[in-house]
Structure formats: C-alpha cells, structure tokens
Amino acid sequence: MKSSRTLADSALTALAPAIWGSTYLVTTELLPEGRPLLAAVLRALPAGLILVLFGRTLPKGIWWWRALVLGVLNIGAFFYLLFVAAYHLPGGVAALVMSIQPMIVLLLGAVLLKEKIRRIHLGACALGAAGVALLVLQPNAGLNATGVIAGLLGALSMASGIVLTKRWGRPEGVGLLPFTGWQLTVGGLVLLPIALIGEGLPDEITGKNVWGFLYLGLIGALFAYAIWFRGVQRLPALAVSFLSFASPLAATLLGYFVLDQSLSPLQIVGALIVVGAVFLAQPRPGRKQPRPEPARPAQRESVEA
Numbered sequence: 001m002k003s004s005r006t007l008a009d010s011a012l013t014a015l016a017p018a019i020w021g022s023t024y025l026v027t028t029e030l031l032p033e034g035r036p037l038l039a040a041v042l043r044a045l046p047a048g049l050i051l052v053l054f055g056r057t058l059p060k061g062i063w064w065w066r067a068l069v070l071g072v073l074n075i076g077a078f079f080y081l082l083f084v085a086a087y088h089l090p091g092g093v094a095a096l097v098m099s100i101q102p103m104i105v106l107l108l109g110a111v112l113l114k115e116k117i118r119r120i121h122l123g124a125c126a127l128g129a130a131g132v133a134l135l136v137l138q139p140n141a142g143l144n145a146t147g148v149i150a151g152l153l154g155a156l157s158m159a160s161g162i163v164l165t166k167r168w169g170r171p172e173g174v175g176l177l178p179f180t181g182w183q184l185t186v187g188g189l190v191l192l193p194i195a196l197i198g199e200g201l202p203d204e205i206t207g208k209n210v211w212g213f214l215y216l217g218l219i220g221a222l223f224a225y226a227i228w229f230r231g232v233q234r235l236p237a238l239a240v241s242f243l244s245f246a247s248p249l250a251a252t253l254l255g256y257f258v259l260d261q262s263l264s265p266l267q268i269v270g271a272l273i274v275v276g277a278v279f280l281a282q283p284r285p286g287r288k289q290p291r292p293e294p295a296r297p298a299q300r301e302s303v304e305a
Contacts, residue, residue: 006235010282013231014243016224020082021250023220024094025258027086030212032202036083037195042213044075045188047222051181055174059182063171067182070168073161075187075225080194081154088147096248097151099132102281104159105241112163113237120280121238128277132248134270159241165229166237176233180226235283242281245274 031039052058059067085094103125109115170179202209231240249271255261 006283009231009234010239010243012227013235013240014246014278016228016231017244017247018250019220019224020244021247022254023082023216024086024251025254026212026215026220027083030208030215032205032209034087035199035202036080036087037191037199038202039083039213039216040076040079041188041191041195043188043216043221044079044184045192047217047225048075048181048184048186048188050222051177051226052185055178055181057174057178060171066168068186070161070165071183071186072190073157073164075183076190077157077187078154078161079187080191081150081157084150085147085154088144089151093136094147094151096129096132096136097148098155098158099129099245099248100152101155101159101244102128102238102241104156105162105238108159108163109166109237112167115236115238124242124277124280127273127280128242128245131270131273131275131277132245134266135252135274136248136267136270158244162232162237162241165232170233176230177226180222180229183229184221184225239282242278245278249274 027039082094082098085097088094089097106117106121106125110117170176228240231243252263252267252271256263
C-alpha cells in the first residue's frame with residue numbers, strides 16, 4: 001500500500017517538470033523575442049495572486065522572510081535564469097546544463113538535511129547526466145557562455161529551494177495552494193521592477209503571445225508548482241530532484257512530435273538511461289528512507305530558524 005502510494009506521488013510530481021519541459025518550445029514559438037524577465041513575471045505573478053486570493057492566508061512571523069527566500073530561489077531567480085538559458089541555448093542543451101541539479105541537492109541535503117550520500121545516489125547522478133547528454137547533445141548543438149552560466153545558476157537556485165523547502169516544511173494550518181501562491185507572488189514581485197527597468201514593455205503583444213503567457217501562468221506555474229511542492233513535502237529531496245529529468249525528456253519529445261526534429265537511436269538510449277537513473281533515485285520498499293519532516297509549530301520556529 002505504501003509503495004503504491006509512493007509510486008503515485010512520484011508519477012504526479014514528475015508531471016510538473018514534464019510540463020516545464022514545454023517551456024523551451026513555448027518560449028521560442030509563442031513568446032516575444034528577448035523578453036525573459038517579462039516572461040518570468042507574467043508566468044509567476046498572476047498565478048501567485050490567484051492562489052493567494054483563493055487561500056486568503058498570508059505569512060506570519062518568521063514565514064515572511066522564509067517565503068521571500070523560497071520565492072526568490074524557487075520562482076524569481078529560477079524563472080529568470082531558466083528563460084535566459086532558453087533564449088541563449090537550444091532547449092535540450094539548456095536542460096543538459098541544468099541536469100547538474102540533483103548533484104547539488106545531494107550535497108546540500110547532506111549538509112542541511114543530514115542525509116547520507118550513498119553510492120547508488122552518486123551513480124544515479126552520473127547515469128542521469130550521461131543519459132541527458134545522449135538525449136540532447138547533437139553535432140549542431142550550440143553552446144553560449146551566457147546561456148550556460150544562466151543554466152548552472154538556475155540549477156543552483158532550484159536545488160537550494162528544494163532543500164530549504166524540505167527543511168522548513170510548511171507552516172502549521174497553511175494549505176498547499178496558499179503556500180505555493182506565496183512563492184509565486186514573491187518571485188513575480190521581485191522580478192517586476194527589474195523587468196520594467198531592464199526590458200520595459202514590448203511594443204506589441206500578439207494573440208499568440210497571450211496564449212503563450214496563459215499557458216505558462218496557468219499550467220506551467222499554478223498547476224505545475226502546486227503538484228511540485230506537494231511532491232517535495234511527500235518524497236525525499238533527492239528523489240524529487242531526479243524527477244526534474246522529465247524536463248529534458250519532454251523537451252526532446254516535443255521537439256520530435258511538434259517541430260519534426262529527428263530522434264536518433266542514441267537519443268532513445270539516452271532516454272532509457274534517464275528513466276533508469278530516475279528509478280534508482282526513487283524510494284523503494286526495503287530501502288530505508290528518512291521520514292518527511294512535519295510542519296513545525298509556530299511557537300518553535302523562532303528558536304529553530
């Protein structure tokens with residue numbers, strides 16, 4: 001019973017990075033050119049405000065600054081860096097650069113969550129990176145220094161957000177949707193003045209652009225982040241991080257089915273290797289896993305922060 005529940009949690013959580021894998025396609029096909037900050041703001045802020053208004057719950061006490069930290073790491077900085085990478089690199093290459101995320105989570109988890117680094121985890125990290133490389137690297141794959149740096153910083157931002165979300169949990173009595181809304185709203189608000197000063201508004205917004213922004217905000221942010229944070233709460237941090245490999249898989253498959261890109265035998269092998277790495281990192285019966293940390297009572301938070 002427990003194993004089937006864990007499998008269901010993993011499958012639902014993997015849907016979030018699979019949706020994020022479509023970001024590369026939507027960015028290049030539907031959004032205005034050269035507007036990563038605008039894309040990040042419109043993806044995060046409207047969805048966050050909807051969830052905050054729906055939940056009618058605001059942070060209290062120490063959770064004001066925790067929500068700020070998590071909102072910047074999980075949403076604001078990550079969204080911006082993701083879009084910069086998407087604009088400067090082919091979608092698959094951007095996903096490859098960001099595949100370093102599980103290794104960062106592994107190291108941060110050992111320090112902040114006191115989780116033991118196991119050989120199987122190191123092997124899964126190496127296997128996952130190799131699989132992503134086979135999946136997305138092509139002879140004509142272009143590398144751009146700005147895109148690579150943005151991808152690496154984006155991986156660091158998201159990995160830090162995963163570990164801190166796991167460490168802090170959720171405040172007592174606060175539901176998943178308001179908790180997600182706090183972070184989306186904070187991330188959008190942090191980026192808003194930067195976007196207005198650094199990019200300004202485009203001269204024209206087409207109907208195609210509107211559909212792209214609606215998809216990224218409602219599906220790519222509101223829905224995807226709700227199930228993602230649910231998974232972070234229920235699954236080990238490293239297991240959740242490995243599920244992010246669904247992103248390059250989705251990006252590659254969308255390129256094949258939507259953009260008529262070719263899919264070589266090596267890419268198929270890479271996809272199978274990625275699936276194997278994700279399987280190795282997931283909790284299974286017989287493997288001792290740390291229990292999810294419950295939300296801490298408000299009266300203890302000031303001492304434990």
